[in-house]
Amino acid sequence: MGENMSKFAKFFISVFILAAFLFASAGPAFAAGERSITLISAGVVPGKGVVFTFQVKGDFDSFGGTVRVGGQDFYLACNFRDDGVLSCTMNQGGGKYAGQMAQVSLNGYAFSAVIRPGTYCYSVYDYEFGNPSVWEFIGTHCQDNSAENGGIIEFYNDYGYDDWYDYMYMDPSILPCVDFGAGFYYPSCPSNPT
Secondary structure, eight states: OHHHHHHHHHHHHHHHHHHHHHHHHHHHHHHHHHOEEEEEEEEEETTTEEEEEEEEESOOSOOOEEEEETTEEEEEEEEEOTTSOEEEEESSOGGGGTTSEEEEEETTEEEEEEOBOOOEEEEEEEEEOSSSOEEEEEEEEEESSOOOTTOEEEEEETTTTOEEEEEEEEOGGGOSSOOOSSOEEESOOOSSOO
């Protein structure tokens, strides 16, 4: 009788283990299909800092996460945008981490991404001599880093000159000849500013 009991116990334990594996593997796969988070982008947004965007499927009570980049750990502050995309901003750091690999953890999901640099765009003006002499907007210059006073760019002026010229960035608060209300590039102050 001990031998029959042993065969029955072995059969029962085998069926139990097989059923446990079946349910254990089916459970998480079903739950993962209902809820998911997918990283869309990682980049510097001028004026905000490093921003990660995510596509979210399913219901989550809240969102919390961290980022490890440059040997430092940062928290993420997350909000949904009007278009339904989850936008998470790193609490510190900013553009100095552009081009570096970030390890992101959000609600238990792990991601890796290179942080794209931000784009800063500035107006370019030139002084058109004539009667009357006037400042003219000649285009927009975009660059990866924010401009600094005295910074020089080479910009093509096809508004009467058809050539490349050097233009200097200047904050209007320290420029004596004109104030366009925001930082801009210009060739130099004319001798008789308007």
